[in-house]
Amino acid sequence: MLAGIRQALPEAVCLVVDDNSPDGTAEMAREFARENGCEQNVWVKVREDERGLGGAIRAAMQVAIDNGFDLFCNLDADLSHDPVDLPRLVETCLSENADVVVGSRYVSGGAIVGWPWRRRVMSGMINGFTRTLLRLPVRDASGSYRCYRVERLAGLDPPRNPSDGYAFIQEVLMRLHREGARCVEVPITFTERRHGTSKLDLPEAVRSGLTVFRLLATR
Known part of the structure; x- marks a missing residue:
């Protein structure tokens, strides 16, 4: 998914919101950023003790608002x-x-x-x-x-x-x-x-x- 987004919109910032899942999602996203030299364009937000699709989308929206996108x-x-x-x-x-x-x-x-x-x-x-x-x-x-x-x-x-x-x-x-x-x-x-x-x-x-x-x- 990250590779596809980077190809479709190379200048975009990709934000991965992870509800502290045990499957390694957050670390895989960070590893992708390191290996491809795009740490500035791939961000990871881990939510502790929070669950839910709506809450994750709302948290991502707040990041966009706070950073002036x-x-x-x-x-x-x-x-x-x-x-x-x-x-x-x-x-x-x-x-x-x-x-x-x-x-x-x-x-x-x-x-x-x-x-x-x-x-x-x-x-x-x-x-x-x-x-x-x-x-x-x-x-x-x-x-x-x-x-x-x-x-x-x-x-x-x-x-x-x-x-x-x-x-x-x-x-x-x-x-x-x-x-x-x-x-x-x-x-x-x-x-x-x-x-x-x-x-x-x-x-x-x-x-x-x-x-x-x-x-x-x-x-």
């Missing part, structure tokens, strides 16, 4: 999101004056490869349910491959009860849309991961659904 791109590290699409997201954000660019599986030209039908049904239901209830202006409200303008993220008030899990993906999009952010979608092909397991299991789907109702109540 212009754009923040988020993608999964399991190669489900192809780094080759990064320049398209960045270019669309700049050329269309967008505040959020969503790499979308559900617009024309988008696709999902390698998912079993159960996963497709679960994802489609969550996405449609969330998009409809929160009135989000995109077809793919649950995908995490995105490019944000950092100044828009910095302008959001800190949430009183932030989502640490999968629902943060919908929460940040809702909050940005509510503040008048311009959202644009570009098609991507999402490919099932080669290793590991998905964060979206049944308990997480239930938590995500309950969070949607909480967000709806706070609109």
Whole structure:
């Protein structure tokens, strides 16, 4: 993944957020930076005693805000999101004056490869349910491959009860849309991961659904 990002956007800073996992993720990222002479462009943030996709993305966003970056791109590290699409997201954000660019599986030209039908049904239901209830202006409200303008993220008030899990993906999009952010979608092909397991299991789907109702109540 790091090699792919470096090839797609050579000048970008790559931030790896690791929840102190025992699989050596943080050290492998540091080793990659040393071996390729790119320590200034590959950063590693290890979160102690913290877990959750939402919290990890939020921590990465804060690093972008604190360091004055212009754009923040988020993608999964399991190669489900192809780094080759990064320049398209960045270019669309700049050329269309967008505040959020969503790499979308559900617009024309988008696709999902390698998912079993159960996963497709679960994802489609969550996405449609969330998009409809929160009135989000995109077809793919649950995908995490995105490019944000950092100044828009910095302008959001800190949430009183932030989502640490999968629902943060919908929460940040809702909050940005509510503040008048311009959202644009570009098609991507999402490919099932080669290793590991998905964060979206049944308990997480239930938590995500309950969070949607909480967000709806706070609109």
